[in-house]
Amino acid sequence: QVQLVESGGGLVQPGGSLRLSCAASTSIFSFYDMGWYRQAPGKQRELVATVASGSRTVYTDSVKGRFTISRDNAKKTVYLQMNSLEPEDTAVYYCNARHISGVYTYWGQGTQVTVSS
Secondary structure, X not given: OOOEEEEOOEEEOOOOOEEEEEEEOOOOHHHXXXXXXXXXXXXXXXXXXXXXXXXXXXXXXXHOOOEXXXXXXXXXXXXXXXXXXXXXXXXXXXXXXXXXXXXXXXXXXXXXXXXXX
C-alpha cells in the first residue's frame, strides 16, 4: 500500500502561481509513474500531467506552457508548478501513482485549488 500526501493548494488570484507537492510513502518511488489529475464541481476527473519513471512528461493541452510536472526520486515527491493560473483551473487536484507493471494504482486525498479575484 502506498500513501500519497498532497500539499500546496489554496486560493490564488488569476495570473498567480502555486506549487503542489505529493509525497509518497513507498521505498520504490522510482518504479512508479506519477501524475496529477483534477476534478472541478460537476465534471469528471481529468488528467493534468504525468511524469513517467523515466521522466518523460505528458500534459493536457489546456495547461501546456503554464504547468510543469517534475519528480525528485530521492525525496519520493512529485511536484506540479502552476503558473498563469486561470479561473478554469479551479478544482480539487489529486496525485496518482501507478506502478510500471500497471497492476497497482494509488490516489491521494486531493488538495483544493481555487483561482478567483
